[in-house]
Amino acid sequence: MLDDQNAKSMSIIVTKGTLDWAYPPFILATTAAAMGLEVTMFFTFYGLHLLKKDLNLKVSTLGNPGMEMPMGGMHMAMPNIMAALPGASALTTNMMKNLIKKKGVASIQELRDLAIEADVNMIACQMTMDLFEIKREDMIDGPSVGGAASWVEVATKSDINLYI
Amino acid sequence: MADMILDAKGLNCPLPILRAKKALKELPSGGTLEVQATDPGAVKDFEAFCRTTGNELVEHHMDGNTYVFLIRHTG
Numbered sequence: 001m002l003d004d005q006n007a008k009s010m011s012i013i014v015t016k017g018t019l020d021w022a023y024p025p026f027i028l029a030t031t032a033a034a035m036g037l038e039v040t041m042f043f044t045f046y047g048l049h050l051l052k053k054d055l056n057l058k059v060s061t062l063g064n065p066g067m068e069m070p071m072g073g074m075h076m077a078m079p080n081i082m083a084a085l086p087g088a089s090a091l092t093t094n095m096m097k098n099l100i101k102k103k104g105v106a107s108i109q110e111l112r113d114l115a116i117e118a119d120v121n122m123i124a125c126q127m128t129m130d131l132f133e134i135k136r137e138d139m140i141d142g143p144s145v146g147g148a149a150s151w152v153e154v155a156t157k158s159d160i161n162l163y164i
Numbered sequence: 165m166a167d168m169i170l171d172a173k174g175l176n177c178p179l180p181i182l183r184a185k186k187a188l189k190e191l192p193s194g195g196t197l198e199v200q201a202t203d204p205g206a207v208k209d210f211e212a213f214c215r216t217t218g219n220e221l222v223e224h225h226m227d228g229n230t231y232v233f234l235i236r237h238t239g
Contacts, residue, residue, distance in 0.1 A: 031178040034185035035216045104176040104203075114182055 009038040010160040013151065017046030019057035019096060019108065020067075025164045026050075026111035032160075033118035040158070041115070042151040043143070044125035047164075048132065051124055051139040055109055058093045069095055116142055123150050166198035166234060167191060173202045173230060180206050181213050184235065188219060191237040196222065199233040206231050 010032045014025045025047075029039045043051050050057075061067045062083040068075040069092070082088060100107065106114075115122075122143035128134070129145070136145065144150075155161045170187045172180035180201045187197050199210065207224065210233050214221040220236040 027178050030182055034178070034182050035213060104174045104179070106176075106179050 007038075008036070008160075009040075009154075009158045010162070011040040011042065011151065011154050011158040012161075013163045014041055014043045014047035014050060015045050015164065017049035017057070019059045019093060021164070022050050022057055022108045023105075023111075025162075026108060026115060028162065028164075029120050030111055030114045030118060033115065033120050037159075038121070039115075039118075040121040040123065040151075040154045042123045042125065042146075042154075044128050048125055048128045048134060048139075050108070050112070051122065051143055052134070053138060053140055055112075057108060058089050059096050060089045061092050062089075069099065071095075112140075116140075121154075166196040168195070169198045169200070171200050172206075173200055175201070176203055177205050177209065181209055184210070184213070184233075185217075188235065188237045193237055195237045197235045197237065199235065200227075201231045201233070202229060204231075206233070210235070 010028070012025045012029060016022070025041060029041055033039045059067075060083065061078040062080055065077055068077045070076075078088065078092065083092075099105075123146045124136075124139060124143045126145050126147050129136070168187055168191060170183055172183050175183070180199060180203055184197065184199050187199075191197060199206075210224065211221060213219070214235060218238060220238045222234040222236050224231060224233045226232070
């Protein structure tokens with residue numbers, strides 16, 4: 001079938017480990033896979049947290065004036081001085097999770113499962129595992145463990161290479 | 165009447181596309197899938213999806229607040 005023979009490919013370097021920034025790589029990876037592309041995701045630095053069995057992702061508005069959330073009919077950005085207070089991140093994370101549900105947006109867990117189901121090739125960065133002391137057993141089954149050379153090899157053959 | 169109907173109403177990007185892809189896999193070549201979606205972005209996305217995958221977007225229209233797509237699994 002034509003849609004299974006689309007030989008295009010895409011690689012994504014995933015560097016961010018917050019709830020909001022977990023979306024772009026997983027949305028693009030699952031969509032590209034659905035469109036017949038071969039997809040590779042390389043999880044490095046904070047992005048490696050997205051491979052943990054126990055996903056406990058949070059958002060922070062600190063230093064992010066672009067983040068406005070609907071609140072009481074308005075859109076509010078949290079001033080840095082408030083975002084730095086204890087509990088602010090938990091509050092923002094809860095608001096974001098409620099919004100995600102309300103707007104019919106998939107959870108990261110769901111998108112990750114869909115990516116695995118679609119045979120997205122996932123590579124966990126060995127150096128980051130050593131650096132942050134993340135054990136293989138802390139992460140989901142499936143991803144292989146590799147280094148920069150593993151990504152470079154994939155990237156040289158990919159039509160699209162993204163860094164997120 | 166389509167061979168299969170997919171209710172993707174209330175779902176946001178990229179779920180309508182992902183669900184449609186899954187449904188198309190279950191259809192034989194030449195089979196038709198009707199996707200019902202409420203995501204306004206779905207119009208442009210289903211056009212792009214079909215162009216890239218080689219499936220045929222037979223037609224799409226609006227039914228009230230719902231976007232209805234008819235896709236033929238081709239290849």
